[in-house]
Amino acid sequence: MSLARTALLKISDNQWLRENGTRLPFVRRAVSTFMPGESFDDMLVAAKATAAEGIGSVFTRLGENVKDLAEAEAVARHYVEVIDRIKAQGLQCEPSIKLTQLGLDINRDLAYGHLRALAASAQAAGSYLWVDMEQSSYVDVTLDLTRRLKQEFPAVGVCLQAYLFRTRQDLEDVTSRGIGVRLVKGAYNEPPNIAFPKKSDVDANYLALAQLMLSAGPRAAGARAVFGTHDLDLITAIRNHANSVGLKAADYEFHMLYGIQKAAQLRLAREGAAVRVLIAYGEYWFPWYMRRLAERPANVWFVVKSLFG
Numbered sequence: 001m002s003l004a005r006t007a008l009l010k011i012s013d014n015q016w017l018r019e020n021g022t023r024l025p026f027v028r029r030a031v032s033t034f035m036p037g038e039s040f041d042d043m044l045v046a047a048k049a050t051a052a053e054g055i056g057s058v059f060t061r062l063g064e065n066v067k068d069l070a071e072a073e074a075v076a077r078h079y080v081e082v083i084d085r086i087k088a089q090g091l092q093c094e095p096s097i098k099l100t101q102l103g104l105d106i107n108r109d110l111a112y113g114h115l116r117a118l119a120a121s122a123q124a125a126g127s128y129l130w131v132d133m134e135q136s137s138y139v140d141v142t143l144d145l146t147r148r149l150k151q152e153f154p155a156v157g158v159c160l161q162a163y164l165f166r167t168r169q170d171l172e173d174v175t176s177r178g179i180g181v182r183l184v185k186g187a188y189n190e191p192p193n194i195a196f197p198k199k200s201d202v203d204a205n206y207l208a209l210a211q212l213m214l215s216a217g218p219r220a221a222g223a224r225a226v227f228g229t230h231d232l233d234l235i236t237a238i239r240n241h242a243n244s245v246g247l248k249a250a251d252y253e254f255h256m257l258y259g260i261q262k263a264a265q266l267r268l269a270r271e272g273a274a275v276r277v278l279i280a281y282g283e284y285w286f287p288w289y290m291r292r293l294a295e296r297p298a299n300v301w302f303v304v305k306s307l308f309g
């Protein structure tokens with residue numbers, strides 16, 4: 001892992017900066033590359049614009065490690081309310097949530113109660129519910145709660161991270177239950193005893209796991225196959241593999257983040273691929289934004305430029 005990536009991921013965990021970093025005007029200017037604005041309405045405008053370009057969307061209200069019961073409840077209420085608003089707009093825009101934003105650090109049952117309420121609301125709206133994956137200490141509980149949810153709600157998927165050694169086993173388990181998978185490389189700072197330290201190994205594992213997701217077992221179980229990546233070489237390799245095993249473009253999807261590889265998003269959509277963009281909003285964006293900088297430390301240049309207006 002590069003020093004710059006490690007440093008930015010450490011900054012993302014700094015409590016003082018998490019609370020105060022968003023007030024720095026030049027950081028606020030720089031983050032606009034990756035999020036259309038802080039409000040749900042800003043997200044909605046962006047989702048409508050991408051829909052007009054033939055690209056679906058996924059939305060998330062930024063926040064994590066909520067330590068206050070009332071705040072966790074307010075987050076759950078917010079999601080239920082906006083899922084209804086999205087339905088009223090007729091938009092293909094699916095929620096993606098972090099369990100620690102629903103109060104997982106305070107009480108597991110409470111977080112599950114909120115998750116269940118969101119799944120019920122998504123189901124009533126004819127939508128799918130995505131569960132994000134956070135640091136490795138949350139993987140077991142995230143998978144347990146997702147498996148429990150799936151017993152009641154069919155349209156549920158979870159994010160899995162290709163940098164973790166354990167992911168092949170997790171992927172086999174969740175896909176056998178028909179749980180959708182959004183495969184990503186992984187955005188956190190993980191130690192070498194549980195995660196591949198070398199990027200080339202993460203990339204190779206990603207492709208091997210992608211091929212597994214497109215194989216007969218997961219497909220027969222009805223597990224939705226989503227590739228959350230901006231890596232154009234990997235995307236080409238996945239499409240070539242899918243073609244070689246006789247799959248259609250509609251059998252799998254690519255999800256990217258708002259503001260990243262926009263030209264590739266449009267090209268893929270034009271070529272008939274199923275593409276969605278994940279649009280984030282909310283006031284608590286500092287740790288999320290630091291992870292975006294860590295993915296491409298050259299992005300720090302945007303921050304430096306915005307310092308000078």
Ligand SMILES: Cc1cc2nc3c(=O)[nH]c(=O)nc-3n(C[C@H](O)[C@H](O)[C@H](O)COP(=O)(O)OP(=O)(O)OC[C@H]3O[C@@H](n4cnc5c(N)ncnc54)[C@H](O)[C@@H]3O)c2cc1C
Pocket residue numbers: 131132133134159161182184185186187188228229230231232255256257260261278291292293295296299
């Ligand atoms: C839809 C979606 C959902 C995600 N959900 C989660 C999650 O729940 N948990 C989790 O741990 N991670 C999540 N991630 C983040 C993911 O783990 C990676 O950190 C991130 O996607 C970068 O990896 P990459 O696959 O794009 O490949 P990389 O090899 O990092 O990037 C490939 C190329 O994409 C471009 N690129 C990538 N990132 C950036 C960036 N920030 N700014 C500018 N260009 C960039 C660059 O051109 C780069 O060369 C998600 C990502 C996506 C797309």
